[in-house]
Amino acid sequence: xxxxxxxxxxxxxxxxxxxxxxxxxxxxxxxxxxxxxxxxxxxxxxxxxxxxxxxxxxxxxxxxxxxxxxxxxxxxxxx
Amino acid sequence: xxxxxxxxxxxxxxxxxxxxxxxxxxxxxxxxxxxxxxxxxxxxxxxxxxxxxxxxxxxxxxxxxxxxxxxxxxxxxxxxxxxxxxxxxxxxxxxxxxxxxxxxxxxxxxxxxxxxxxxxxxxxxxxxxxxxxxxxxxxxxxxxxxxxxxxx
Numbered sequence: 148x149x150x151x152x153x154x155x156x157x158x159x160x161x162x163x164x165x166x167x168x169x170x171x172x173x174x175x176x177x178x179x180x181x182x183x184x185x186x187x188x189x190x191x192x193x194x195x196x197x198x199x200x201x202x203x204x205x206x207x208x209x210x211x212x213x214x215x216x217x218x219x220x221x222x223x224x225x226x
Numbered sequence: 227x228x229x230x231x232x233x234x235x236x237x238x239x240x241x242x243x244x245x246x247x248x249x250x251x252x253x254x255x256x257x258x259x260x261x262x263x264x265x266x267x268x269x270x271x272x273x274x275x276x277x278x279x280x281x282x283x284x285x286x287x288x289x290x291x292x293x294x295x296x297x298x299x300x301x302x303x304x305x306x307x308x309x310x311x312x313x314x315x316x317x318x319x320x321x322x323x324x325x326x327x328x329x330x331x332x333x334x335x336x337x338x339x340x341x342x343x344x345x346x347x348x349x350x351x352x353x354x355x356x357x358x359x360x361x362x363x364x365x366x367x368x369x370x371x372x373x374x375x376x377x378x
Contacts, residue, residue: 148367163323165358186351191359205359208351210366210374217377219241221233 154191164202238311238377242304260339265295267332273348280336280343289325312373319363329353
């Protein structure tokens, strides 16, 4: 299975931020991703240009393989 | 033809469907499936195999996050993939427009129908925060190698 950053799309519309809904084109957008054996994670952050404060951060974790496996074994009788 | 010592594969699925009780069980009010929820936990919490029930200790808190988490969609019944019983929620788990400022890295799946909120499993991921945004957990492929819950 191939994975891609779900937030990597054309800009447009409004973004929910700590300062209310803001037009996306007025904000700086940064994308990042993590790809390892456990997960493929996409992150999008928005900032007001010239400021360092992150006013929106969404995260999408795609689990690749659950690390939880139960094993049942039938025991030997008469042994 | 010879006999083969084995755990019957269907038994594993039947366990997931609550059809066996070697010990004292509970009175079930209906034959319908139970409801499950997903709660998020701080990276500093200690959730794991020792958990028996949902525990609010170490659970995240923040804007638009309700203690206990969100519902898990269980549209696909447990099944067999070869000899492994498997179950995976049929939709992503979504926390919409939340602010979770303290780092979290785990989700507990638990039975919300049971009176004690019985724990099912804990799944970890890279530590995250969310700011006025949405946190989504998309499920792995529902097969013997990847399903969220596998009894091999």
